[in-house]
Each structure stands twice: as C-alpha cells, then as structure tokens.
Amino acid sequence: MLRVLALCVLFLLVQPSFAGSLSWITHDRWVTVERVVDGDTFKTTKGEKVRLLGINTPEIRHDNSPAQPFGKQAKNALTALIADKQVRLSFDKEKKDKYGRTLAHVYLRDGTWVNATLVEMGLAHVYTFAPNISAAKKLLRVEQDAIAAKRNMWSHKRWRVLTPKQLRMSLLGQFRLIHGTVTKIDKNGWRFELGKLTVTVPKRSRHDFKRKVLKLGQQILVRGKLRMSRKGKWFLSIYTQSDAYHIN
Numbered sequence: 001m002l003r004v005l006a007l008c009v010l011f012l013l014v015q016p017s018f019a020g021s022l023s024w025i026t027h028d029r030w031v032t033v034e035r036v037v038d039g040d041t042f043k044t045t046k047g048e049k050v051r052l053l054g055i056n057t058p059e060i061r062h063d064n065s066p067a068q069p070f071g072k073q074a075k076n077a078l079t080a081l082i083a084d085k086q087v088r089l090s091f092d093k094e095k096k097d098k099y100g101r102t103l104a105h106v107y108l109r110d111g112t113w114v115n116a117t118l119v120e121m122g123l124a125h126v127y128t129f130a131p132n133i134s135a136a137k138k139l140l141r142v143e144q145d146a147i148a149a150k151r152n153m154w155s156h157k158r159w160r161v162l163t164p165k166q167l168r169m170s171l172l173g174q175f176r177l178i179h180g181t182v183t184k185i186d187k188n189g190w191r192f193e194l195g196k197l198t199v200t201v202p203k204r205s206r207h208d209f210k211r212k213v214l215k216l217g218q219q220i221l222v223r224g225k226l227r228m229s230r231k232g233k234w235f236l237s238i239y240t241q242s243d244a245y246h247i248n
Contacts, residue, residue: 028090033082039074039123041101042082051101052078052115053092054135056127056175058153070153074123081114082106092132103132119143122151125159125177125223128242130208136242147177164195167226167234175225178236179247182218194220198235205239219247 031044039057043049057074061067089104097103106114115135118124119142126139146154153159161177180194190201192214199222201209214220222244224236238244 028088030086030088032086033084036075036079036083039071039078039118042078049101050089050106051097051103052118052124053103053105053132054126054128054139055115055119055124057118057124058159069156069158070123073152074118077118077121077123078114081108081112081117085109087114092134094132105135115139116142120146120151122146122149122154125153126242128240130205130240133240133242136240140242140245161221164197164234167197171226172228173225175223177221177223179219179221182214182216182220185214185216189214192220194222196234197222198229198233199244200235200237202237202239209239209241221245221247 031046031048031050034043034045036042037049038060040052040055041049057078058068058071059065060071060075085108088107088109089102090107091104095103108114115124116139119126119139126136126143128136128139146152147161150160154161161179162171164178164180167178178194178197180197182192183195184193186192190206192199199220222236222238224238224243227235227237229235
C-alpha cells in the first residue's frame with residue numbers, strides 16, 4: 001500500500017508545471033505554434049491546423065485573390081502574439097470545422113485571450129456559428145468598442161458599418177455590418193426590414209435562435225453576406241443571436 005501511495009505522489013510531482021494539469025481536468029490543451037497562416041489561423045509543430053473561434057480577420061492574398069485591407073496587419077499581429085510560443089486551446093461544443101481545422105479560443109501563458117485581443121485591436125470582427133456561441137456576447141462588447149474608436153479596419157471604407165441607404169451593387173456578396181431602423185416586422189418574427197434591406201433567419205437555424213421582441217423604430221445592427229433576390233431586393237440572412245443586436 002505504501003509503495004502504491006509513493007508512486008501516486010511521484011506521478012503528481014512529475015506533471016508539467018505550466019498548467020498541464022489544467023488540460024487533464026478541463027480538456028483544454030497546450031500546443032506549440034510552428035507557423036501563422038493568416039490573421040485567424042495557425043499550424044502547430046505537430047501539423048494541426050487551428051482556426052481561432054468566434055472571429056474572422058481580413059484575408060491575405062491567396063493565389064489570384066488580392067489581399068483585403070488590413071489582412072497583412074492582422075497576420076502580423078497574430079504572429080507577434082503567438083509565433084513560436086506555447087498556447088492554450090480552449091474549446092466550445094464543436095471542436096472541428098468542415099475543413100478539419102481545430103476550432104479554439106487561444107490563450108497565452110499570461111492569460112491573454114488572443115481572439116478577443118485581435119477584435120480589440122480592430123483587426124477582426126465577430127463571426128459565430130451555432131453551436132459555438134458561448135463567447136459571442138463578450139466578443140461583441142469588445143467589437144463595439146473597436147468600432148466606436150474606429151480602430152484599424154473600422155476606419156477603412158471596406159469595413160466600416162453601413163446603413164441600408166448606402167447599399168450599392170459593388171457591395172453584393174460582401175460580409176458587412178449594417179446599422180438600420182426596423183421599418184417592418186413579419187408576424188412570425190423570422191423576417192424584418194431595415195428600410196430596403198430585408199433580414200431573415202433561415203429555417204435550418206431557427207432551432208438555435210431565440211426570437212427577440214422587435215419594435216418598429218428600433219435601432220438594430222446586423223451582420224452577414226449581402227445578397228439580392230430575383231426581384232432585385234436586398235436581403236441578408238442571420239444565423240445566430242450575435243448576428244443581430246439592439247442598439248437601443
């Protein structure tokens with residue numbers, strides 16, 4: 001019995017001192033960064049590709065696709081934060097995306113939340129998909145401050161928040177944030193209008209979406225890809241609660 005007890009004590013003593021025991025208890029884990037791919041993606045020394053959860057950064061140049069404004073700055077910022085370091089991966093409900101990438105919130109040894117730091121710097125916007133939405137409210141608060149301060153990407157015409165009156169054909173297909181006043185609400189609550197922009201919740205997303213009580217004249221900020229119907233009407237689909245929130 002004493003021998004078994006001694007072995008147990010030895011096992012505890014040889015656990016990693018850099019919070020390795022945290023991984024064992026919470027399922028978080030530590031990885032070493034080998035290479036930063038872009039502003040929201042990196043590879044570990046073991047070949048794992050990690051995508052920062054809950055955010056999206058401007059794109060860097062890919063093949064024939066030009067870089068988006070602040071794409072290079074976002075990559076440089078992530079590189080400065082995590083390059084060649086050990087970082088902690090923390091997970092939500094789904095750990096992989098359809099491309100096989102690991103989805104995680106990333107933390108430095110000092111507790112810095114990398115995902116939120118990029119949003120705070122104005123080098124990322126909130127980008128969530130159910131069921132991985134546990135951190136959405138916190139990220140939105142950080143984003144609102146960055147927008148108000150017009151930090152980095154929010155100072156550029158490609159990213160600044162628009163109103164429905166500013167919609168034009170050159171914006172078609174872009175992911176944008178739109179600030180508008182509710183002018184019409186369908187009785188089922190899954191569709192409303194901000195002037196000439198119609199906002200809808202697709203059927204496949206409704207089971208994860210709690211309908212909010214909307215009022216005519218209410219100020220709303222919505223986000224999503226701008227599209228146009230066959231009838232020439234602007235519309236945008238929202239998929240989670242964080243894709244639309246009240247300003248007042």
